[in-house]
Amino acid sequence: xxxxxxxxxxxxxxxxxxxxxxxxxxxxxxxxxxxxxxxxxxxxxxxxxxxxxxxxxxxxxxxxxxxxxxxxxxxxxxxxxxxxxxxxxxxxxxxxxxxxxxxxxxxxxxxxxxxxxxxxxxxxxxxxxxxxxxxxxxxxxxxxxxxxxxxxxxxxxxxxxxxxxxxxxxxxxxxxxxxxxxxxxxxxxxxxxxxxxxxxxxxxxxxxxxxxxxxxxxxxxxxxxxxxxxxxxxxxxxxxxxxxxxxxxxxxxxxxxxxxxxxxxxxxxxxxxxxxxxxxxxxxxxxxxxxxxxxxxxxxxxxxxxxxxxxxxxxxxxxxxxxxxxxxxxxxxxxxxxxxxxxxxxx
Numbered sequence: 001x002x003x004x005x006x007x008x009x010x011x012x013x014x015x016x017x018x019x020x021x022x023x024x025x026x027x028x029x030x031x032x033x034x035x036x037x038x039x040x041x042x043x044x045x046x047x048x049x050x051x052x053x054x055x056x057x058x059x060x061x062x063x064x065x066x067x068x069x070x071x072x073x074x075x076x077x078x079x080x081x082x083x084x085x086x087x088x089x090x091x092x093x094x095x096x097x098x099x100x101x102x103x104x105x106x107x108x109x110x111x112x113x114x115x116x117x118x119x120x121x122x123x124x125x126x127x128x129x130x131x132x133x134x135x136x137x138x139x140x141x142x143x144x145x146x147x148x149x150x151x152x153x154x155x156x157x158x159x160x161x162x163x164x165x166x167x168x169x170x171x172x173x174x175x176x177x178x179x180x181x182x183x184x185x186x187x188x189x190x191x192x193x194x195x196x197x198x199x200x201x202x203x204x205x206x207x208x209x210x211x212x213x214x215x216x217x218x219x220x221x222x223x224x225x226x227x228x229x230x231x232x233x234x235x236x237x238x239x240x241x242x243x244x245x246x247x248x249x250x251x252x253x254x255x256x257x258x259x260x261x262x263x264x265x266x267x268x269x270x271x272x273x274x275x276x277x278x279x280x281x282x283x284x285x286x287x288x289x290x291x292x293x294x295x296x297x298x299x300x301x302x303x304x305x306x307x308x309x310x311x312x313x314x315x316x317x318x319x320x321x322x323x324x325x326x327x328x329x330x331x332x333x334x335x336x337x338x339x340x341x342x343x344x345x346x347x
Contacts, residue, residue: 070097070105077145079106089145109149113139113206116156118163124176128219132167132179133212134190138198138205148202155203162197166190176215183210 071094072078078090083102090105097103116136123129136159140148152158170186171179179186191208198205215223279299284291 068096068098068100068103070095072108075111077109077111077142079109079146079149080104081106086146086150089142107149109140109145111140111142113137116159117211118160120164120167122168122171124171124174124179126175128176129216130171130176130179131212131214132171132186132210133214134163134167134187135207135209135211136163136190136194136205137207137209138194138203141202141204144202146202147200151201152203155201158201159194159198162194163190166193176219179213183213186210 070078070090072090072092074092076092078095079086080088080090080095080097081104086106087103097105114137116138118134118136120132120134121129122132138155138159148155166189167186170189174182187208187210190210191205194205194208276296276299280296283298
């Protein structure tokens with residue numbers, strides 16, 4: 001019996017012979033493991049492609065875009081274009097952007113103050129290399145938002161170029177010490193140049209500050225040593241002046257002390273002489289027949305014993321060895337008398 005397949009794509013596996021009405025049903029075809037693996041790979045690729053395509057479609061046509069609406073945040077403006085041409089600047093809020101008519105949001109521009117720190121290396125008039133750090137605070141102007149969006153491709157590099165130009169033109173005219181003293185003038189020059197250049201591009205320079213001036217490390221060490229040496233010299237000068245004043249005051253004190261001591265000794269001697277004179281005169285009057293020599297000897301003997309008494313009574317006195325016999329008194333009196341006579345003769 002000959003079998004003629006009616007439809008090979010049929011999964012029932014039915015074959016009809018040429019001699020009806022006999023029907024023969026054969027078993028279904030067998031599938032291998034390789035066929036199952038190929039089917040799984042094809043199914044995964046199809047699912048991934050559909051998922052990515054749906055994600056792109058959702059990203060491209062979000063709910064706002066589908067409704068032709070666009071949201072602009074606070075302190076931000078949006079640039080609206082129609083068929084690639086600038087159309088309008090959208091303020092913060094919700095706006096209708098009919099993309100079906102060629103309208104779209106080209107981009108957003110923030111109106112907040114931004115800061116750019118620029119570090120510029122240059123040299124001073126006395127050939128010292130320094131790093132000047134300038135801080136530029138700027139923002140886009142709302143009334144010139146289109147200029148700020150379309151005229152500059154890289155705002156930060158443009159500002160940095162102007163800062164380099166002004167600093168490298170100003171600092172080489174000043175000495176290193178003058179750079180530190182006139183940093184406000186440098187900042188003002190940078191701000192004026194930036195304001196004049198960036199206003200044409202829709203940007204406003206809010207503030208320009210020179211926040212740091214860094215010389216080379218060896219230069220800073222040398223400056224510190226010079227400052228330390230100057231302060232040490234000043235300290236030595238002040239110390240010498242203090243010692244000079246101290247010595248002068250000490251000498252003046254000693255001179256005043258000696259002067260007062262001399263006055264005291266002179267007054268003491270004058271009092272002693274007056275007392276001796278009064279004693280001699282009173283003794284001569286009251287004791288007839290005595291001479292001035294006898295009275296002087298008696299006075300000297302009295303003073304001699306008073307002196308010996310004071311030396312013996314003092315606990316801190318040193319040992320003094322002097323003649324203490326009666327003959328010694330006569331010798332002391334003779335020496336004193338001879339000294340007084342020689343002094344009178346000389347005067």
